[in-house]
Amino acid sequence: MSKADLSKQPSVVAAMFDDVAPRYDRANAILSVGNSALWRVATVKAVDPQPGERILDIAAGTGTSSVAFSKTGVTVVGVDFSEGMVAEGRRRHPQLEFVVGDAEQLPFGDDEFDAVTISFGLRNVQNPQKALAEMYRVTKPGGRIVITEFSKPPVGLLRRGYHAYLKHVMPHIAKVASSNADAYEYLFESIADWPDQATLCTWMRAAGFTRVAYRNLTAGVVAMHRGRKPLDAAIRASVAKRRRARSASPASAAAE
Template sequence: MATADLSKQPDEVAAMFDEVAPKYDRTNAVLSVGNSWLWRLQTVRAIAPQSGERILDIAAGTGTSSAAIARSGAEVVAADFSPGMIEVGRRRHPKIEFVQADAMALPFRTGEFDAVTISFGLRNVKDPRKALKEMYRVMKPGGRLVVCEFSTPPHALLRAGYGVYLRHVMPRVVDLASSNPEAYSYLAESISDWPDQGTLSQWLRGAGFTRVAYRNLTSGIVALHRGHKPERKQRAKASVPEAPPS
């Protein structure tokens, strides 16, 4: 794929990620200028995983983020639609459960997870809003969602500089660091076409999430979005009048 087509088919994107899987983490570290570890740290803190919880990490790739979450003692399921990514992840993190899955049709029961997270993967889904509804479905009432995704820097000067980086600097770096430069050209264009923080917040609310908020990281190049699935409302007990004294 040479252009960022947001109507893309899952099998096309999966094939692209299959090709970059072996060097994916190294290339990301280079392209983020070392910020990828900081974004991962902030994402784990936002998830606030607890021992004994069951957490779904979507678009987990090779499992780097899943391993960071699992250090809390939580049970992590790493889901990705790329068989190549999953193959690499299983070798690197044999104690983590990897599942091949489409974010728009997750193969999990309703209300199965205490928390769901996705990092830098939502923009690669054919229908992101459908994926958010699936995340809501598999989450327990009271559960929490954390989405870490590239976003729109709020300051015009930084936006302009970031645009120059995506169009001119990133392709040159990719030529040296990546096993598939064309794939990263697609990724750069998908970042440029992705909606801003306010729009993604609206999508979360539209999927049913409450207490929706976001926090900019690295001056808004990345945004950390959060939401919660409401607790079940308890039915009010019917008021039964006492029998009059006989």
């Protein structure tokens, strides 16, 4: 059985998810004490999918989140770098489109999607800032992004209790609920190592997203971050490109 570590080598993380794919959703429901379904409902509401839109669901796993979006009349594309997860998703939801792909190198063109979302997957990416830049690239100008991820409960007592649950209680439950209990040791490590809500907001703004904000779910155990790609994103990119070209030109260098 595969177990990833905080180096987050893509092939190792993907192999770990291949191992847990068959019982992944069942394990999540048990380990989250049923909250995973509530987090999914909140994410769908935040994305606010409209009929006719095209939605990209990154780290789609077995398609549980993707199928929730599809019920609203949108076209959903689920992408995941775990072939085992994608195979399980295709088996369960043959009506959906699944693609094997890396969040750091999304196999899509620029400005393709009205909304891009990722739930509990960004912290598993080796370079999350690069993944955010890719999400920005494939989002249409005026489009939206929603990131739902484990986070830092702001109340110290709750934060310590939550970490105690992850470290001491969850491994015992995982032995019964999961097909790869060792993988859930990485889950605790990745959650403990993940930055707080404000840091993720900073990363999103650095990628180019505007109107960035977050909402804590389950007292901050999970945080849902939202943002927009500016309508004038193409103009901003063109201006930035011209500035870089001018600064790199021989005339500019001579002037300096």
